[in-house]
Structures are given as C-alpha cells and as structure tokens.
Amino acid sequence: MRLFAKFFLCTSFVISVALLLSGYLLITLSHESAITRETERALNQFQYDRFTVQASIISNTEGMPHSAFSRLSSELSGLTAFFSEDKQLIYTALPLQVDFSLIENVYENTHVLEFQTIGDATYIIVCGRITQRNIIVYLLIANDISTVISQREQMMQSFVQIYFLTLLFSMFMILILSAFITRPIKKINKAAAEISQGRYNERLKYLSTDELGELSNSFNLMAEAIEEKIYELSENARKKEDFVANFAHELKTPLTSVIGYADMLYQKELSKSQIKDASWYILNEGLRLEALSLKLMDLIVLSKQDFVLEEMSVEELFKDILGSLKPMLDDKNILVYLSTEPAYINVEYDLFKTLVFNLIDNAVKAECKRVDIVGKKNEQYYNISIIDNGRGMKVDELERITEAFYTIDKSRSRRQHGAGIGLALVAKIAEIHGTKLTFESIESVGTTVKIDLSYKGSDSGE
Secondary structure, three states: HOOOOOHHHHHHHHHHHHHHHHHHHHHHHHHHHHHHHHHHHHHHHHHHHHHHHHHHHHHHHOOOHHHHHHHHHHHOOHHHHHHOOOOHHHEEEEOOOOOOOHHHHOOOEEEEEEEEEEEEEEEEEEEEEEEEOEEEEEEEEEOOOHHHHHHHHHHHHHHHHHHHHHHHHHHHHHHHHHHHHHHHHHHHHHHHHHHHOOOOOOOEEEEEEEHHHHHHHHHHHHOOOOOHHHHHHHHHHHHHHHHHHHHHHHHHHHHHHHHHHHHHHHHOOOOHHHHHHHHHHHHHHHHHHHHHHHHHHHHHHHHOOOOOOOOEEEEHHHHHHHHHHHHHHHOOEEEEEEEEEOOEEEOOHHHHHHHHHHHHHHHOOOOOOOOEEEEOOOOOOOEEEEEEEEOOOOOHOOOOOOOOOOOOOHHHHOOOOOOOOOHHHHHHHHOOOOOOOEEEEOOEEEEEEEEEEEEEOOOOOO
C-alpha cells in the first residue's frame, strides 16, 4: 500500500473514532446532567408537596377522609398517590401499570426514588412517609421526564447527521492534505529514479524547514556525493585508458629503435664496434621502456607531478636521443641537424626523451625531409627549437593540437597509427619541467616547436 493511501486511511480512521467517542461522551454527559437536574427538581418539589400535605392534615382537625386526598392531589405537582399506614392504596392519579412495590422500602424520615417507563412515557417517582397528628400516610409523586429522554434521542439523530457530514468533509480535506504532504516524497522518488538512470546532476528544490526539507537537503548532499564519486570513478577509468593509449603510443619509438638495430645485427655484417653500439642501443631502449612504463603510470594514472629533475649535458642528451631514433630516421631518409650551445639543463631523462621523440615523430608524420634541433642560451632560459620542413598547420589548428585525441587529418593519422595523444602527453611533460610548448607553423612550409628550460653553465662546467 502506498504512503498516500496509508496516511489517508489512518487519518480518516483516527478522526472517525475521535468524532464517535467525543459525540458519545458529549451526549451521555449532557443526558446525565439533565437527569440529575430533573432528579434534584423532583426531590425539591417532593419536599414542598410534603409540607403541603402536612399543613392539610393539621388544618383538618376532624381527620382526613379519603375524599380529602383526592382534593389534595390537585394542589400537588405531578401525578400523586396516597397510601394508608398499612400501605393500602387510598388514592392514585397514576396509571395502573405503575409498580408501587417501592413503597416497601420507605421508612421513617426516608424517601425512595425510582425511574419507571410506562408505555411511551418515563417517570421519576419519589415516595416518602408523612407522620402528622398520629396520622401516617405514604405520599408518592411521579414526574414525567419523557421530554428529557426524547431530547437524548433527538441529539443522537442530529449527531449521526453531523458525524457523517463532518467525516465526509474531513476525508476530503485529508485527501488534499495527503496529496500535499506526500508530494515532496514523490519528487524525491522521481529524483532517485533519475539518478538511477545515470542523470547524476538531478537535484531537489526545498523551501520548507521541516523534516521533509531536511530530507530533501540530505538527498541533495547524497546526490552530490554520488556525482562526485561517479566523476572520480570516470576520471580513474579515463586515466587508465589514457595510460594504456599513451603507453601503446610510446612503445612505438623505442620498439622501432630495437627492431631497427636488431634487423641491422641480423642482416648486415658489422664490425665488433658496430655490434657493440647496436647492442647498447637495444639494451638502452629496453631499459628506457621499462622505466618509461612506470613513469607514464605516475604521470597519467596518478597525475604525479613531483618528478626529480637532473642536470644533463644538452649535447650528450640529444646525441643519445638521435642515436635511438637513427633506424627510424634512416628508414624515412630524414636528415637531422643538431646545433646546440653547451649547457646543462634540468630534465627528467626518460620523460624528456619521450617529449623529443614525440615532437620528431610528429615531424616525420608531417612528411618532412629535414629536422633542425637548435639550442641557444639567453639570460634566463635555455631555448630548444625543433624545426621541420613538413606540411605545416593552419593558425586555428595550433590552438588545439595539444588536446587529447585531436588530429588534424584523421584519415592520415589512422594510416600512420596515430591516436592524437602524443602532443597531449608532451604538454604534460612540459608542465613537469616548469614550462610549456610554443608552436609556430606556416602551411606548406613547416613547423617550429620551442621549449624553454632552466640551465646551468656549459658542458665544460661554466
């Protein structure tokens, strides 16, 4: 059963019982009060009539014949009956159906009160003993209280009518109030259903300060916590996907070097020195790949930013990088010219190597034939420029090239196994080094990428 129905039925039941109980008590108390008043009036009137009978006995010095009681009855209130000392009926104005047996319970200085119903009439009967001038009589007076009884019946009939009218009106008002009170709960239920279907931004508007308002506020807090948790889980899933994608992307360059040098060892007759160099590059790229996987995990999945930067010689760093890229560059017939001023720059070796690999890889994808790597010192930074003579880019494309999964030519990127994540990773690596990439490009001429790094002295230890 729904809460609306429960509230409506329970409230209607309580009001129905309350109305019945209050009506019964009101009518009963009112009737008892009326009976009490009639009883007091009958007793008071009996005392007055008693004095009247005593005065009549005193005034009749010759005695009280039976005919005198008939005349005396007209002077008394109510219907009367007289009995002799031996409790024999002398005179009665009462119906013969009256039960006179109550006279047996009357003694000196006492009186008896009794209610009797005769036909459609109800009487309150008071009976007492009168002793005056050695004359003993029993006086019985009956007062009709049928009006009081009929009033009770009329009150009951009126109450039944009022009860049903009040109950119908109350049920109508309860119906409206039930809908009004349970409406916020319906809204909460609807909002919960929306959230269960994935619309986590669903919120409730609450204006009241009662329990339902507090419940709405608590619901909103819960919804916010769920939304934050879902966002956190989504971010974690996205970061893991980014890691897999970036890691797969970064596997390509070191694997190209490993495959290139391995192919060289397999197919060509090399000197011991060349074999040693090729083996060293294979070993070096394998170790770099192992270290890079862990660093990419920290960078992408854990969003770690506290990588340790070390001072490294610019010339040795780029010679090592170009040595790893040699098989790929030779295969594409791409010339690389290195022109760097001596200095020590602060870099994280594996990540910086990944940065340069990606920039040169993008130059290769742009179908360049020449790449110039220029390093110059200024007063504050060591500026590294990587210049290619590839296809170049439009100005509006430069603003988006560091967005994850953004590619300028989608079809060519698929042919070249690109995913549009290389430069997004490069931008993160630049942030770790406290700098950012600057792109300059002219369509059909080429692209220049610049990066400023902190440095110290020269290769000779200036």
